[in-house]
Amino acid sequence: MRQSYCEMIEAAGEKLRLPAYAVGSAMYFAHLFYASRSMGRNDRFLVATASLYLASKVEDPVRNVMEVVSTCFAHRHRGEPDAVRAFREDKGAQGALREGVLEAETALLHAIGFDFRVEQPYPHLVEFVGVLGLAPERDPGARDAAQAAWALLDDSRRTTLWLQYGAATLAASALMMACRLCKVEADWSPVWQAIGKDGRHHVADACSQLADLYEPGACGDLHMCISHHDSNAATPGHGTPSVPTS
Structure with missing residues (x-):
């Protein structure tokens, strides 16, 4: 299960052109979150997306939340072009997923104690x-x-x-x-x-x-x-x- 969210962070980070430092920080945040939280009760996709978004803000360059959300969604549904196309045309679905990611980011911040420092x-x-x-x-x-x-x-x-x-x-x-x-x-x-x-x-x-x-x-x-x-x-x-x- 750990490999699945790491693979998504790595692939989405590459598509977003984030540096290795940001991708490493994102995985670190996700690992730290699940060190004290249940994987079964906390959606790995939402946590991974929130981790990548947070890392982009910490390490630079900052990415817009919807850019991160859309990229992660496209990776999760790779091989399903119709689903990706429908998502990009559905503002309601985009907004709902955006809110889910932002809620996950809040939970992530509490889990890491608002400590953004990651020694690389x-x-x-x-x-x-x-x-x-x-x-x-x-x-x-x-x-x-x-x-x-x-x-x-x-x-x-x-x-x-x-x-x-x-x-x-x-x-x-x-x-x-x-x-x-x-x-x-x-x-x-x-x-x-x-x-x-x-x-x-x-x-x-x-x-x-x-x-x-x-x-x-x-x-x-x-x-x-x-x-x-x-x-x-x-x-x-x-x-x-x-x-x-x-």
């Missing part, structure tokens, strides 16, 4: 690429790793990982996995210093959950890899911590 992992990813000395503009391997890490963060938006871990921890986890997959070596001590002991402690769990998005159990012994890396953290020039592959 993407700026941390850009920072970590820099502190690791990676040069995507010159090194194809580094470029592939950076792109893979960004894609991992995009996919993580569909899960509750953004609720479970700090943004810096998620960014470090995604970049660690990407570097291993792309066979990119780096001295990770600056990243460990940036995220602190607590963040480093959670990297193994976050990596395991990221890996499970693609192949459950792919990072089963990652805790051992992190522990081994910690014992060598003061040694300059050590390689990227190993992330087991299948």
Whole structure:
């Protein structure tokens, strides 16, 4: 069920030309709402649409509520051109759905405690690429790793990982996995210093959950890899911590 509203937010956000930050915030708002509310009692379509509308106001660029409503409705009824056409011609139906979305937005605001702040992992990813000395503009391997890490963060938006871990921890986890997959070596001590002991402690769990998005159990012994890396953290020039592959 979680995947269904995330898929709609992502698809509608793309059609609305919203940036990745806004789409990520929308999914975060929806996840946070359902962390304390029943999915069975709260319409996922209305909550997802309200989350996307709220995120567009928080992150910019702002989208008109009816533009968001119409786009989400069209996605929900993709493959049903007659239903979409009828909706666009029915002012009453548009008004009713608009009111439903605005009511859902009010409920959403109460659920998130009127706290619109969403710390995104993407700026941390850009920072970590820099502190690791990676040069995507010159090194194809580094470029592939950076792109893979960004894609991992995009996919993580569909899960509750953004609720479970700090943004810096998620960014470090995604970049660690990407570097291993792309066979990119780096001295990770600056990243460990940036995220602190607590963040480093959670990297193994976050990596395991990221890996499970693609192949459950792919990072089963990652805790051992992190522990081994910690014992060598003061040694300059050590390689990227190993992330087991299948």
